Amino acid sequence: MSQLAEVLSAQKTLEESFIKKMNALEAQIQTAGPAKDTVAKVAEEFRAFRELVFGMLGLLRRQISECAQQIDEIETRSRRKALIVQGVAEAASEDCTKVTLDVLNSKLGLGLTASSLKVCHRLGQANTNHHRPILVKFASVEAKMKVWRAKTGLRGSKLALKEFLTKTRQSVFGKARQHFGMRSCWTLDGVIFIKAPDGSRHKVMSLDELGLLLGRYPRAQDTSTSADKRATEVLGGLKGTRKMSGSQSTKRKTWDEEKMAQAIKFVREKKMGYLKAAQHFQVPRTTLFRLCQKDEQSPEVAAAKKIN
Template sequence: MSQLAEVLSAQKSLEESFMKKMSALEAQIQTAGPAKDTVAKVAEEFRAFRELVISMLGLLRRQIGECSRQLDNIETRSRRKALIFQGIAETAGEDCTNVTLGVINNKLGLNFTKASIKVCHRLGQANSTHHRPILVRFASMDARMSVWRAKTGLRGSKVSVREFLTKLRQSVFGTARQHFGMRSCWTQEGAIFIKAPDGSRHKVTSLDELNPLLSKYPKAQGSSVGKRSPESTGEGLKVARK
């Protein structure tokens, strides 16, 4: 049975127990005897009712968390063929596909054609103060991985390539980098990898998985978070193959 199925089964059981207790409490109030007896019984039933509500709220949190994780996994799979290019100069009336192909072929040494790219467009509203990133969805995983492996060819330039993470995983990645430093965090196929101060390596995809690491490895005072991450230097790919 899946985790979600287990949660739904437990929820149904709690709902039945809740309705049974409420019916019993209503019957006791209607047939109550002396006032002192009634107060004692109501107090006892209230304690049981409170525990039941707390259990149901906890179950609801688990259910929401599980649904959120499953939706995030589905969205991550839908982004597997996509990458984001940052730092490419933006010009009026540009053809994003041709601009991106120029970077891929000239800077990364690949030989892509327009058929290699399924979708290519700028993200966000046009802004005169900065160049918007370009979202590229490749026609195949092979094409995407070829670019990802060759991204070290962008070293020393203003252009960089990163994965198209979901909002949830981007938040986890940002929190991890702030805590462990950019050089110790990278992504690979939608997962976040962390190199802890003791040299151990960890893979996380959610805050629930990251929080224990934040507690286990307190942030060192004066630690630097401005260094380049393995994601941009290519170290993440080497680690993922181990």
């Protein structure tokens, strides 16, 4: 709170200084005569005033940035005991605590009780198109870490666990995974860890820190291009085979070609796994898997498998 009060005080002082100086300059300009020395004096004072304004604005920006970082730190600490569970089927009038305990205990082999959870509820408004994630706040950090360390038991299922990151850190995490790949980025206690292409590990908590890493490890330009090309080739061959099959292929087409191309690209760039990419782009997972695994096959062979 003291930092915010300092920012507000600095802002008020700046406003008063700007108004006073601008009024003085305006008065000088209105009363200035044709003499060259008067014009030169006004111009010099204006340059000094401009430097003052830019300096003060830079100071204000730094103070606001520091305050934002401190607020983000406080909010992150308040979320240390929380996790988000995704993929749990939602039912009307459900007991969210009981459902969550059943899922965690059965899937992870834990012995959690109702006293282990402090808060448990769905996030967002109810939607019939998808199951809302569950926010779980545990009674202790130990209980949360017990679940977090056992999350590997969810592999191969539709369930997933993730940390309850702040909006700022979620944005940083998303950009990091987009640049370095999903398997090279993870979180622990709100801190984002990144494994660089050279094998070194780094931790970041802000966009500024991530920006330094992005500069040190630029993304290869041909990766995205080659992924796009491969996806286009696969779908191009698939489209040609569909034309040969006539109305039967049209009838069996249940997904969008553009979405499938995007899904193939994301999987091959390791931005998403098969399951998540299929759900995100709304394409069949089995078809996506076959197309992504067809590097040793021709597009026609993969297309024939899809149609048959």
